[in-house]
Amino acid sequence: MGWIIAIVVGGVIGWIASMIMGRDASMGIFWNIVVGLIGSLLGGWIGSMIGVGATLTTFSIPGLLMSLVGAVVLLGIANLIQRGRVR
Secondary structure (H helix, E strand, C coil): CHHHHHHHHHHHHHHHHHHHCCCHHHCCHHHHHHHHHHHHHHHHHHHHHHCCCCCCCCCCHHHHHHHHHHHHHHHHHHHHHHHCCCC
């Protein structure tokens, strides 16, 4: 059941990050999920560096926010690589 929740939450986080970065029209649900899941890992890593990390077994608002930050950073890097600039 945890994987299903991770996929749903990852999809929502990826969708919100794609709206923030202006890529909503160019991404489908699959890529929203991928960006959300990888962004969550990236956000957890960034959070652990600054002391705002969350564990995988607990649900927390700071954990969601760090997942969103990680997904936005991931999309920013993708924009930089694809277009040569960050939108």
